[in-house]
Amino acid sequence: MPYPPHSQLNEIAIFSIKMSESTSLYAKAGPLLLRLIGFSVFFLILVVIGSLFQFQVLGLPAPFDDGQDLSQVNIGSMIIFWTMLTAITFLSIYLLWIKFDKESWKKIGLIDPKSIPNFLYGTGLGVGMVTVGYIFMWILGLATFELGQFAFGSFMAWLLFFLIQPFFEELLFRGYILRLIERYYSTWAAIIISSILFGLIHAPNENFSYLGLISIGLSGLLMGWLFVRTGSLWAPTGLHFSWNFFQGVVFGYPTSGINTYEVLANQYSGPEWLSGGDFGFEGSIFAVLLLTAVFIWELRKGKPAKLVEEEPLDFA
Numbered sequence: 001m002p003y004p005p006h007s008q009l010n011e012i013a014i015f016s017i018k019m020s021e022s023t024s025l026y027a028k029a030g031p032l033l034l035r036l037i038g039f040s041v042f043f044l045i046l047v048v049i050g051s052l053f054q055f056q057v058l059g060l061p062a063p064f065d066d067g068q069d070l071s072q073v074n075i076g077s078m079i080i081f082w083t084m085l086t087a088i089t090f091l092s093i094y095l096l097w098i099k100f101d102k103e104s105w106k107k108i109g110l111i112d113p114k115s116i117p118n119f120l121y122g123t124g125l126g127v128g129m130v131t132v133g134y135i136f137m138w139i140l141g142l143a144t145f146e147l148g149q150f151a152f153g154s155f156m157a158w159l160l161f162f163l164i165q166p167f168f169e170e171l172l173f174r175g176y177i178l179r180l181i182e183r184y185y186s187t188w189a190a191i192i193i194s195s196i197l198f199g200l201i202h203a204p205n206e207n208f209s210y211l212g213l214i215s216i217g218l219s220g221l222l223m224g225w226l227f228v229r230t231g232s233l234w235a236p237t238g239l240h241f242s243w244n245f246f247q248g249v250v251f252g253y254p255t256s257g258i259n260t261y262e263v264l265a266n267q268y269s270g271p272e273w274l275s276g277g278d279f280g281f282e283g284s285i286f287a288v289l290l291l292t293a294v295f296i297w298e299l300r301k302g303k304p305a306k307l308v309e310e311e312p313l314d315f316a
Contacts, residue, residue, distance in 0.1 A: 109233030122238025166240035195220030206257035231305030254280035
């Protein structure tokens, strides 16, 4: 009986390996989806319980009323609600990641001896991008401004909110979801998938646009890369904080479609793909270009941080 030529044997071997890898990819998808769904269900149950306690038992006002434009918000309730979301995220991660999966807080990126420098570095990136984008718009006549009436209380309330809200999203999307996906697939697959989810979660926002989706997805890629490069949650949190705060409060743009207190009363005009329209700076082509440029620049700075495994911290 004749045997296949050696080259054909190599092709058969390569095909078999690829089929095995493909089967492995599908085999990993099931457990990953179960964990994501399980976490989501557990998280949402706690959110419902927390919301009922906050709004029904304590009688606190909702961040925005039913049928009300999302741009009109109660900042005090927003702070309380997002603080609750952050606490629920911590509890969910502790129970499902630390206790059930026997993983470490180290992977979440909270334990970082360079937390302050990393936070300031991320903050600087966000400030730089938004400021450069605004200057371009101002030069092209797409944005004009005048000083608004400074209100210290409003300024500090929105500052606090934009410290809490980005931290919650980074803890959830980078700290947990990215690391969970990374257990089953490559680091880059985890960064890309978590960034897509991050972009889609903003789709219900007012005046959402395709450019806004691309921009938020790119910001997710950049923050995901910052997270794995530094091994710290504080770098992407700093970027996320300054990106939102300087868009809305400092330069007076809507932040992902939500109007905030503003130091500069910004008037934007021109095509939406240039000015961002009512979705804000993130809906502009300038945001897409700046995020792309900084992402490429960041990629050249190093490889993902190697994490030193440690015993899981047990607060029980």
